[in-house]
Amino acid sequence: MTLLFPLAGAGCFALALTAVVSAQEVPAGVVVPRAAAAAQTNPFDTARDAELGRATFVTSGGCSYCHANDGTGGRGANLTLGEYRFGGSDLQLFETIRNGIPGSDMPPTGGPDEDIWRLVAFVKRLGSQGLSEKAPGDPAAGRIVFETKGGCKACHTVGPDGGILGPDLTRVGRRRSLQFLEESIVNPEADLPLNYRAVQVTTASGETVTGIRLNEDDISIQLRDRNGNLRAFLKDKVKQIRRDQPSLMPAYGSVLSKKEMEDLVAYLSSLRGTP
Amino acid sequence: MSTRRIWRLPAVLAAAVSLSAQSPVTYERLLNAGREPGNWLMYSNTYNGWRYSRLAQIDTGNVNRLKLKWVLQLRTQEKVETTPLVVDGIMYVTRPDNDIIALDAETGRALWTYEYRNPPKLYPCCGRVNRGVAILGNRLFMNTLDMHVVAVDARSGRELWRSQMFDYTAAGGYAATGAPLVVKDKVIVGMAGAEHGVRGFLDAYDAATGKLAWRFNTIPKQGEPNYTWLADSGERGGASTWNTGSYDPDLNTLYWGTGNPWPDTNGDVRLGDDLYSCSVIALDPDTGKLKWHFQFTPHDVHDWDSTQVPVLLDADFRGRRRKLLLWPNRNGFFYVLDRQTGEFLSAKAFVRQTWAKGFDDKGRPELIPGNEPTPEGNVDIWPGVDGGANWMAHSYSPLTGWLYTFAREEHRVYSKSEYRPPTIEDEVRGFHARPAFAPEDSFGKVLAIDPATGAIKWEHRVLTPPWSGVMATAGNLVFGGTLEGNVFALDARTGKQLWRFPGNGPVFAGPVSFLSHGRQHVSLAVGDILMTFSLDGE
Numbered sequence: 001m002t003l004l005f006p007l008a009g010a011g012c013f014a015l016a017l018t019a020v021v022s023a024q025e026v027p028a029g030v031v032v033p034r035a036a037a038a039a040q041t042n043p044f045d046t047a048r049d050a051e052l053g054r055a056t057f058v059t060s061g062g063c064s065y066c067h068a069n070d071g072t073g074g075r076g077a078n079l080t081l082g083e084y085r086f087g088g089s090d091l092q093l094f095e096t097i098r099n100g101i102p103g104s105d106m107p108p109t110g111g112p113d114e115d116i117w118r119l120v121a122f123v124k125r126l127g128s129q130g131l132s133e134k135a136p137g138d139p140a141a142g143r144i145v146f147e148t149k150g151g152c153k154a155c156h157t158v159g160p161d162g163g164i165l166g167p168d169l170t171r172v173g174r175r176r177s178l179q180f181l182e183e184s185i186v187n188p189e190a191d192l193p194l195n196y197r198a199v200q201v202t203t204a205s206g207e208t209v210t211g212i213r214l215n216e217d218d219i220s221i222q223l224r225d226r227n228g229n230l231r232a233f234l235k236d237k238v239k240q241i242r243r244d245q246p247s248l249m250p251a252y253g254s255v256l257s258k259k260e261m262e263d264l265v266a267y268l269s270s271l272r273g274t275p
Numbered sequence: 276m277s278t279r280r281i282w283r284l285p286a287v288l289a290a291a292v293s294l295s296a297q298s299p300v301t302y303e304r305l306l307n308a309g310r311e312p313g314n315w316l317m318y319s320n321t322y323n324g325w326r327y328s329r330l331a332q333i334d335t336g337n338v339n340r341l342k343l344k345w346v347l348q349l350r351t352q353e354k355v356e357t358t359p360l361v362v363d364g365i366m367y368v369t370r371p372d373n374d375i376i377a378l379d380a381e382t383g384r385a386l387w388t389y390e391y392r393n394p395p396k397l398y399p400c401c402g403r404v405n406r407g408v409a410i411l412g413n414r415l416f417m418n419t420l421d422m423h424v425v426a427v428d429a430r431s432g433r434e435l436w437r438s439q440m441f442d443y444t445a446a447g448g449y450a451a452t453g454a455p456l457v458v459k460d461k462v463i464v465g466m467a468g469a470e471h472g473v474r475g476f477l478d479a480y481d482a483a484t485g486k487l488a489w490r491f492n493t494i495p496k497q498g499e500p501n502y503t504w505l506a507d508s509g510e511r512g513g514a515s516t517w518n519t520g521s522y523d524p525d526l527n528t529l530y531w532g533t534g535n536p537w538p539d540t541n542g543d544v545r546l547g548d549d550l551y552s553c554s555v556i557a558l559d560p561d562t563g564k565l566k567w568h569f570q571f572t573p574h575d576v577h578d579w580d581s582t583q584v585p586v587l588l589d590a591d592f593r594g595r596r597r598k599l600l601l602w603p604n605r606n607g608f609f610y611v612l613d614r615q616t617g618e619f620l621s622a623k624a625f626v627r628q629t630w631a632k633g634f635d636d637k638g639r640p641e642l643i644p645g646n647e648p649t650p651e652g653n654v655d656i657w658p659g660v661d662g663g664a665n666w667m668a669h670s671y672s673p674l675t676g677w678l679y680t681f682a683r684e685e686h687r688v689y690s691k692s693e694y695r696p697p698t699i700e701d702e703v704r705g706f707h708a709r710p711a712f713a714p715e716d717s718f719g720k721v722l723a724i725d726p727a728t729g730a731i732k733w734e735h736r737v738l739t740p741p742w743s744g745v746m747a748t749a750g751n752l753v754f755g756g757t758l759e760g761n762v763f764a765l766d767a768r769t770g771k772q773l774w775r776f777p778g779n780g781p782v783f784a785g786p787v788s789f790l791s792h793g794r795q796h797v798s799l800a801v802g803d804i805l806m807t808f809s810l811d812g813e
Contacts, residue, residue: 085390085392086392087392103352157433215379217384220384229297230430232386
């Protein structure tokens with residue numbers, strides 16, 4: 001039985017995080033929250049509710065068509081970052097799911113309020129997977145590993161400082177589980193965000209440039225090189241594009257001791273940013 | 276400089292603009308922006324407010340080969356008023372609601388997108404618009420509709436700092452829509468809201484930290500010199516600063532236009548000159564201290580903001596070399612001031628006007644009776660409420676020595692509003708000037724003005740009063756666009772239209788020109804699509 005259904009648009013073509021989308025006020029005529037939805041906090045926010053929300057997300061809600069089963073996005077926004085363009089409060093998430101996003105491919109969603117609330121419960125947990133865990137290591141010692149032996153700051157930003165080649169880690173402890181954090185250090189290619197995939201471009205004149213792929217079509221490819229410069233190449237002037245080493249990040253499994261690894265994970269887990 | 280020499284410049288620069296590497300945009304580079312014709316480093320291209328491109332690959336002889344090369348779909352229902360910056364092959368464009376897109380200027384492909392999160396309810400008078408970013412080093416600066424200034428890493432799109440300018444819900448609501456101007460190590464930022472009973476100011480922020488360096492209040496406090504308002508009416512008297520100013524490094528002086536007094540069309544509650552509304556203010560950019568001011572429209576009741584871009588020119592005027600300030604004003608007169616002293620030199624109408632019979636030697640207008648808004652609506656006032664000029668960029672060409680402006684002849688109704696105190700709930704609007712547009716008595720015209728005499732050298736008429744800026748180039752062309760979306764190139768010497776493209780969307784922005792892969796391009800937002808043209812589309 002179809003529990004929820006997209007109200008508009010052909011399917012659930014949701015908002016791509018990197019796409020340019022409209023941020024209009026909700027125009028007249030769009031479904032507005034019903035009376036029960038006016039609650040500021042989610043009345044259906046237990047672990048069980050979130051689990052029911054997940055079931056809806058991947059089945060009748062049609063959400064995973066764009067946001068992927070694990071919420072990491074693709075055609076739609078990555079929901080595991082804990083960052084929501086249209087607001088991350090319970091009510092704002094409710095309204096975004098209920099009304100959709102005018103001017104984007106994210107359609108309104110029908111069905112009873114409680115099902116929308118359960119989706120909110122699930123989506124919020126997607127973006128705060130690290131909040132419930134307590135890391136065993138020492139975050140202060142982990143910070144030293146991060147800034148010295150690990151050399152992590154060369155590529156990663158924490159707060160205002162750091163490099164721009166890798167993802168911003170300012171809030172990584174909020175959104176990532178301990179297991180995920182450790183896996184990312186030991187095996188960076190295990191779960192690589194689409195917008196951080198490495199490419200190596202060799203131009204017709206023989207220049208080779210390695211960097212992170214930012215955009216690409218049949219005509220051109222754009223990347224950020226190892227020095228942080230933005231680069232663009234027309235494909236008819238390119239000899240070769242290699243993608244066989246998808247991550248620029250080295251694997252640290254054999255570089256760090258068990259204690260250092262534990263401390264580093266504890267440090268990363270402590271990076272919660274501001275909510 | 277001859278056209279021939281300019282022609283060679285692009286070839287020399289070609290290697291530097293192939294998107295191979297970006298060097299930080301130092302203040303030195305901004306000072307010498309005119310020597311980097313392949314780039315567009317600030318809102319008006321150069322500090323003098325000329326919006327003039329020294330590129331000459333596209334000229335009067337070959338402009339008929341201009342073709343659309345790529346577009347950027349901005350996907351918005353708002354007006355697109357942005358002026359893109361181009362730095363070493365990368366374009367930085369803002370879209371309404373304060374997003375920044377960095378893109379490859381050769382293909383239009385996005386490199387990164389910065390999305391600012393505005394609250395759903397905002398208080399701009401005239402759309403959720405933005406006019407562009409400023410750059411210094413590797414940092415882009417943008418002001419936001421909810422009254423913040425943000426610094427964003429130009430390489431990654433990551434936010435570096437965010438400073439609140441003011442509570443955007445104060446009075447009847449504040450907003451910030453203009454493009455900032457970087458001077459030395461400071462980011463100069465204006466604000467809007469003079470339709471909502473705000474008190475105007477101009478801010479400077481430290482580019483490194485985002486800390487407020489100074490604030491100039493465009494309305495003095497009661498008891499201070501130049502407080503020229505009835506009772507406490509200046510506290511909500513408007514005088515906003517919503518467009519971008521210009522800067523003279525030799526005089527170390529910042530020039531910025533100010534907006535209308537509030538309530539817009541009801542002056543009874545604010546008797547007096549209402550300084551510094553409808554003025555140009557000349558400030559020390561280091562301290563924000565006022566050097567001089569000149570008020571174009573004392574006690575304005577017509578919403579004639581003086582927020583036009585100041586145009587700075589050193590030229591002979593009545594037999595004497597002077598540092599001039601050129602100003603086609605919303606009130607319908609083309610002004611020439613001495614920018615060292617603020618001295619009034621001349622004013623000449625460039626559109627139909629009914630309100631001033633002349634000026635005294637200080638530049639104060641002598642008013643013609645019968646030009647006041649009335650409760651039932653006065654239909655006999657020219658120029659119309661949106662003015663003979665508005666915020667749209669003018670352009671000055673050193674080749675012809677003329678100033679180009681896209682002027683408006685528009686028939687409107689001026690209705691006097693009732694006074695109500697400004698509140699955020701009430702969404703009070705100070706003006707009620709209904710349009711009375713009819714094609715037979717309202718139109719637009721690109722003008723070439725001789726600054727020395729105010730004489731109009733030629734005129735190119737268009738159907739509808741425009742909202743597009745113009746850009747003159749070293750190819751002796753003037754680019755712009757109409758409200759119907761015709762993008763055009765005129766011969767800067769004769770006004771003859773040499774090329775046009777049916778963009779079929781309203782133009783609310785100003786054109787820019789730059790080099791990509793050594794070839795000259797012209798970009799202009801038409802509707803919600805940024806269009807980029809080049810010879811043969813190559």
